Amino acid sequence: MSTPVLELSGISKTFGAVRALSEVDFHVAPGEVVALLGDNGAGKSTLVKVIAGAHAADSGGTISWEGEPVSIDSPSDAQRLGIATIYQDLALCDNLDIVANLFLGNEELHFPGTLDEVAMESRARELLDSLSVRIPSLRVPVASLSGGQRQIIAIARSLLGQPRVVMLDEPTAALGVAQTAQVLDLIERLRDQGLGVVLISHNMADVRAVADRAVVLRLGRNAGDFPIAETSYEEIVAAITGAADNPVTRRSERADTPAAATKDH
Amino acid sequence: MTQQTHLTSEAPDTSTAPAPADPRLLTTAASPRGWLQALKRNLRGGELGPLPVIVGLILIAVVFQSMNDRFLSPQNLSNLTVQIAAIGLMTTGVIMVLLLGEIDLSVGSVAGLSAGVLGVLAVRYGVNEWLAILIAVVAGLLVGLLHGVIFAKVGVPAFVVTLAGLLGWQGLHLFLMGQDGSINTSPNGPIALLTQTYFVPLVGWGVVAIALACYLVSVLAAEAKRRRAGLPCKKAPEVALRTLLLALPLAGGAWVLNQYKGVPLAFLIFVGFVVSLDLVLRKTRYGRMVYAVGGNAEAARRAGINVDLIRVSVFAIASALASLGGIMLVSRNFAASVSTGAGEELMMAIAAAVIGGTSLFGGRGNAYSALLGGLVLGAISSGLLLLQMDTSVRFMITAAVLLVAVILDAASRRGRKTHARGGA
Ligand SMILES: Nc1ncnc2c1ncn2[C@@H]1O[C@H](COP(=O)(O)OP(=O)(O)OP(=O)(O)O)[C@@H](O)[C@H]1O
Ligand SMILES: [Mg+2]
Numbered sequence: 001m002s003t004p005v006l007e008l009s010g011i012s013k014t015f016g017a018v019r020a021l022s023e024v025d026f027h028v029a030p031g032e033v034v035a036l037l038g039d040n041g042a043g044k045s046t047l048v049k050v051i052a053g054a055h056a057a058d059s060g061g062t063i064s065w066e067g068e069p070v071s072i073d074s075p076s077d078a079q080r081l082g083i084a085t086i087y088q089d090l091a092l093c094d095n096l097d098i099v100a101n102l103f104l105g106n107e108e109l110h111f112p113g114t115l116d117e118v119a120m121e122s123r124a125r126e127l128l129d130s131l132s133v134r135i136p137s138l139r140v141p142v143a144s145l146s147g148g149q150r151q152i153i154a155i156a157r158s159l160l161g162q163p164r165v166v167m168l169d170e171p172t173a174a175l176g177v178a179q180t181a182q183v184l185d186l187i188e189r190l191r192d193q194g195l196g197v198v199l200i201s202h203n204m205a206d207v208r209a210v211a212d213r214a215v216v217l218r219l220g221r222n223a224g225d226f227p228i229a230e231t232s233y234e235e236i237v238a239a240i241t242g243a244a245d246n247p248v249t250r251r252s253e254r255a256d257t258p259a260a261a262t263k264d265h
Numbered sequence: 266m267t268q269q270t271h272l273t274s275e276a277p278d279t280s281t282a283p284a285p286a287d288p289r290l291l292t293t294a295a296s297p298r299g300w301l302q303a304l305k306r307n308l309r310g311g312e313l314g315p316l317p318v319i320v321g322l323i324l325i326a327v328v329f330q331s332m333n334d335r336f337l338s339p340q341n342l343s344n345l346t347v348q349i350a351a352i353g354l355m356t357t358g359v360i361m362v363l364l365l366g367e368i369d370l371s372v373g374s375v376a377g378l379s380a381g382v383l384g385v386l387a388v389r390y391g392v393n394e395w396l397a398i399l400i401a402v403v404a405g406l407l408v409g410l411l412h413g414v415i416f417a418k419v420g421v422p423a424f425v426v427t428l429a430g431l432l433g434w435q436g437l438h439l440f441l442m443g444q445d446g447s448i449n450t451s452p453n454g455p456i457a458l459l460t461q462t463y464f465v466p467l468v469g470w471g472v473v474a475i476a477l478a479c480y481l482v483s484v485l486a487a488e489a490k491r492r493r494a495g496l497p498c499k500k501a502p503e504v505a506l507r508t509l510l511l512a513l514p515l516a517g518g519a520w521v522l523n524q525y526k527g528v529p530l531a532f533l534i535f536v537g538f539v540v541s542l543d544l545v546l547r548k549t550r551y552g553r554m555v556y557a558v559g560g561n562a563e564a565a566r567r568a569g570i571n572v573d574l575i576r577v578s579v580f581a582i583a584s585a586l587a588s589l590g591g592i593m594l595v596s597r598n599f600a601a602s603v604s605t606g607a608g609e610e611l612m613m614a615i616a617a618a619v620i621g622g623t624s625l626f627g628g629r630g631n632a633y634s635a636l637l638g639g640l641v642l643g644a645i646s647s648g649l650l651l652l653q654m655d656t657s658v659r660f661m662i663t664a665a666v667l668l669v670a671v672i673l674d675a676a677s678r679r680g681r682k683t684h685a686r687g688g689a
Binding site for chain 2: 104115
């Protein structure tokens with residue numbers, strides 16, 4: 001694997017008395033999809049927010065970008081480096097069309113203050129084509145799009161800034177089977193274009209489908225870093241829950257012996 | 266570093282040739298039949314556009330004309346256009362606030378306050394009338410800034426801020442007027458001329474010709490640019506049809522108004538503001554931001570839009586437009602009185618916006634609602650006046666029309682929701 005584009009080491013974050021992250025290490029390379037796994041409250045979203053500049057990390061850790069130490073103190077710092085974040089609540093304007101949403105806050109102008117709709121629509125078309133995303137008309141309000149299409153628009157929107165690293169917080173949580181597949185396709189395409197992708201997901205099937213590596217957090221600490229191809233489902237679950245004997249293994253054992261399962265109740 | 270350029274410049278070869286239209290995209294044939302089908306599709310999807318209002322206007326015209334044949338006379342229609350100008354200007358401001366998904370209950374009181382300021386300055390203190398008009402508008406702007414800051418920065422709901430404004434500015438208005446119940450303005454100064462000026466026929470025709478030429482040139486230029494960029498564009502017959510649909514009411518209006526005294530200045534001012542507001546809303550970055558904040562303020566904030574600034578500016582503009590409405594009221598009555606703006610103006614301004622098709626739910630609507638809604642309400646009151654009906658009847662009919670408009674708004678919102686999903 002090539003050198004990491006983004007590397008964090010010894011990152012801690014405390015909220016009052018809660019230590020959400022302690023001494024976490026993390027890295028992502030160009031052309032790599034890293035799944036960030038962990039139980040509820042493990043600190044995944046907090047780590048993503050630290051990288052995105054939404055939270056400042058405690059002093060002590062280091063963040064480096066292409067080998068150079070950097071500090072990320074605000075969302076615009078992260079954006080300037082080339083880090084794009086897609087949060088779970090997508091934040092699209094339902095009343096505006098696709099082009100308007102893609103360029104919101106970043107409109108192309110001709111005379112001072114007036115919109116260059118043609119330039120924006122061509123660029124939107126080009127961008128979506130490059131992602132092999134087929135959407136019938138770019139001039140329909142996004143309210144009329146399916147959940148998967150909306151997720152794709154949100155991702156495409158973050159790509160206009162030409163990021164090097166894209167972080168997605170549970171991008172498939174609310175999607176059906178077909179729409180999940182669309183989003184996973186898009187993630188693979190981002191990887192093929194050489195971007196580093198950080199994917200938070202509770203869905204192990206999605207993770208196995210697209211991720212190259214799985215970084216597991218448990219109670220705010222690193223709990224393992226696995227190459228997906230060589231790691232079994234059980235090993236990852238054990239790392240997430242912190243024990244070989246965990247609710248997931250117990251449940252699958254019960255399923256193997258139906259009699260025991262009924263007795264449990 | 267190479268991967269930086271992949272996203273946009275090294276798109277797959279599909280982008281070099283214009284991409285074939287998506288098979289799921291229903292195309293509109295360039296024929297009357299195709300247009301009719303597209304219209305039906307839009308209606309079913311909850312995109313009603315101006316159609317209900319236009320149908321309503323035609324209905325009103327037919328009913329009143331059959332009851333009194335003076336209704337469609339040039340004199341009555343000419344008076345109608347002057348009558349709607351004042352409240353129409355207030356409505357344009359209300360529309361901006363509604364687009365944000367907020368409400369401004371103070372427009373009547375602000376109009377009254379500005380009328381009072383104008384009367385007191387111009388008559389009691391003998392200030393130059395133009396200067397007095399300017400000060401009255403600036404007063405409105407400052408009032409709106411105050412509303413906007415309290416709403417956006419302090420976080421008090423707009424409903425409450427402007428309710429306080431409704432009371433407070435009316436109070437200040439009464440205070441300014443002092444002992445005088447009414448201050449008569451000069452019958453031939455600039456203030457009076459605002460609503461007393463009519464243009465010779467040539468001016469009316471000239472305005473129509475220029476408007477049509479501007480429309481046609483800008484549409485043709487835009488479509489040519491789209492074609493060069495390989496984007497879907499309107500075919501020539503469609504452009505011709507749209508121009509014709511615009512030319513008919515413009516030419517008809519000019520012809521009727523020229524039969525009486527000519528095109529009134531007051532109406533031109535009103536329409537001028539409507540057109541300018543429409544251009545600002547649709548063509549500028551500022552307008553895009555207004556729609557974005559009205560659609561999803563959180564999304565707008567994350568996109569880097571200064572949401573507070575947009576909110577403050579919209580409330581300021583709305584109050585300034587309300588002031589202009591107040592000035593028109595003074596002009597028409599040759600007087601600023603304690604009752605200016607204190608009556609039905611607020612209700613009618615909000616009703617006109619909603620009847621014209623601007624949604625109460627924010628983010629949907631356009632400037633032309635002020636013109637269409639104003640015409641509907643103006644036509645109803647003018648017709649009932651001809652029939653010598655009482656205000657009581659007018660209020661009830663207006664209420665019914667308003668209810669129909671709100672029901673259409675809610676229903677079309679639901680239509681959009683059910684037709685929204687399942688695209689892919
Ligand atoms: N702004 C905050 N203030 C205080 N505590 C916080 C804040 N944000 C997160 N925490 C705490 O930090 C811990 C980690 O939360 P985080 O949201 O990162 O978990 P997560 O791994 O994303 O969980 P989930 O899978 O449920 O999304 C939790 O104990 C949470 O309560
Ligand atoms: Mg989370």
